[in-house]
Amino acid sequence: MLPHYSKGRALIFALAALTWLAPSGAMALDSDEAGLTPVERLGKRVFEDKTLSRPAGVSCASCHDAATAFQGSNGSPVPAVARGSQPNSLGKRNTPTILYASLAPPFGFIDDKDEETGKVEKVPAGGQFLDGRANDLLAQFEGPLLDPLEMNAPSKRFAVEAIRDGAYASLVKEVYGEKIFDNPDAAFEKLAQAVVAYESSARFHPFASKFDDYLRGKAELTAIEKKGFALFKDPKKGNCLACHVGKEDSRDPKDWLFTDYTYDALGAPKNAAIVATANAPDLGLCKRPGLEKLAPAGFDVGSVCGAFKVPTLRNVAVTGPYLHNGAFTKLRDVVAFYATRDTDPARWYPKAEKFNDLPAEYRANVNTKEAPYDRKEGQKPRLSEKDIDAIVAFLETLTDKPQVATKP
Structure with a gap:
């Protein structure tokens, strides 16, 4: 089984105050080089x-x-x-x-404490690419x-x-x-x-979203955005904060990177449009070169087949398609998938063949223990359709706003 990640921690980075230079247009970058060394x-x-x-x-x-x-x-x-x-x-x-991406730690194994059992185990975290194959x-x-x-x-x-x-x-x-x-x-x-x-x-790393302004006390979230944020954090509802971490008692945007850089197997539906993986499934982390040498003694490399790095949710509203194989083009579909993957698998998988982008021997690696995945077929999902809409509304507050570049 994929190691159970408590993921209740936040990775905190000491960074200098930052300013983003960009012209008008969503997420556009100024064509000149003002402000660069x-x-x-x-x-x-x-x-x-x-x-x-x-x-x-x-x-x-x-x-x-x-x-x-x-x-x-x-x-x-x-x-x-x-x-x-x-x-x-x-x-x-x-x-x-x-x-x-520059804020990610180098690839390695870190201590993770299971909050239920108190057991500490080593789990993979950090690195670049979705399978961590580049150290930095x-x-x-x-x-x-x-x-x-x-x-x-x-x-x-x-x-x-x-x-x-x-x-x-x-x-x-x-x-x-x-x-x-x-x-x-x-x-x-x-x-x-x-x-x-x-x-x-x-x-x-501009930290220039509406959510950042909210943290700084310069903006207010709407009612639906506040509801979405509460559901995002609720361990019995969205439980998104378990992996997409932020420091709940901090109003500093740098403490809200929305990822703990660990790896998880989500059982994404197969994307038949990707020819390269038609007959050779993408197994993610377990195929990272050199993983066996880096792993601690006794670590089962096969347990992370199908696992990919938890991405930041900053700017997620404008970075579709989603998941490692781009299975979803709409952000709402991703949130709905998380909520109903296990309660209504026929909605996402042909013939209700769950986790159909993984060989059968690795499907047990998929995270089915943490909310909202801890449901069975036919049970009520942890999130309603209105809950899903609210979480999407909150996620849209994470898009960095453009700023007018200042010429030197």
């Missing part, structure tokens, strides 16, 4: 450089679009997965937002760049030489010195660090 500016240019793919035309920004909270599919005919640089190349998994953002950078289904760059050296011969080589030298390109391996590492600096800059 030289290394962040360099990282932005690498992030947006379409000459690094083969064939040219795809950049990091192609699949991490500022207009949709740095999530996207690059015009894919299958919105659940991104289109790559090669004709007809499509990814295998839904693209996660990289807003707030620095390790994450090269994954999409070199993936044949994504940017398809033939090598790190190729990327370095494209930048060396490109339009912003002078900025690279300004940041890292005239000899930066003498050692391609060292240059790649430095360029990756620049991208990390950009992705760690203020515009990637």
